[in-house]
Amino acid sequence: MIAVIFDCDGVLVDSEPIANAILAEELTRIGAPTTTEESVRDYMGRSWGHMVEVVTERLGAPPPATLAEAYRERLFAAYAAREVPPVPGIAAALDDLDARGIPYCVASSGDHERIRNGLATAGLGDRFDDARIFSADDVGRGKPWPDLFLHAAARMGFDPRRTTVVEDSPAGVQAGRAAGMTVLGYSARTPASLLEEAGARTFEEMNALVSLLTAPV
Known part of the structure; x- marks a missing residue:
């Protein structure tokens, strides 16, 4: 899986x-x-x-x-003030993952309070309970080290070799690659060249995410 x-x-x-x-x-x-x-x-x-x-x-x-x-x-x-919206298309992408039974979590450089507040503000709070939220505060080294992603995978029971990280920063891409995971780089705001140089396969629209995740390797 x-x-x-x-x-x-x-x-x-x-x-x-x-x-x-x-x-x-x-x-x-x-x-x-x-x-x-x-x-x-x-x-x-x-x-x-x-x-x-x-x-x-x-x-x-x-x-x-x-x-x-x-x-x-x-x-x-x-x-x-509700000045922080969800990324366009992410709610539909999460719906699709849920429908397919594909498990997911979030692992961020922010602290737990910031992650929870951001998700709640964007209307995504009910998608991620505390057991599926992981912070760089949970590990000794943050991105670009692989520790956070490996910690999240271990807690979730994910096989790193079968796990895909979705990132928008070169440091995050490097962390995912160092963890032995596939990395998709979301390039709506970050130049695709920077993400590709770090080792990601890039995409610009969230409506393409699930097809990339489920495409044959």
């Missing part, structure tokens, strides 16, 4: 534009000037800890402890 592990931001929840805009503004505010495009390039798909390491190197000192709270407060306010 095949199985699917979804990234959250940018694959299930269309949160990358607003999340990266907020992060760029908050980094600029603390003295690390960053554009939204640079935030996408440097931090998308990575853990908060990775971002802190990069910013610490830039500033010569750790960012203020208030950064995380300021970022979360603004992001969760966007969730509360």
Whole structure:
């Protein structure tokens, strides 16, 4: 039986534009000037800890402890204002997976609260109970290391060799490949060339997802 592990931001929840805009503004505010495009390039798909390491190197000192709270407060306010929709076509794709009996879960660099809030805001909260939500906080190393995907597969009883990861960041693609899984790269917002270079087979519309998952190898 095949199985699917979804990234959250940018694959299930269309949160990358607003999340990266907020992060760029908050980094600029603390003295690390960053554009939204640079935030996408440097931090998308990575853990908060990775971002802190990069910013610490830039500033010569750790960012203020208030950064995380300021970022979360603004992001969760966007969730509360319903400014974060589901990725177009994802609800129908999940319906199709359910109808075919194909199991799936979500594994994201965000913490559990952020994942749950994002899914709920996008109207996908009832698709993923807590047993099917996995965070980089659950493992020692986040993407591009394979730890998170291997952890999710082990907890779900998925065979990595029969598991497909759906990702939208090069770091996530690298993590899936390192875990020995097939990786599909969703390229609606990320250049397909970057995902392909990392090792993914790319697609641009969610209505193509299930046919790619079930196509003969």
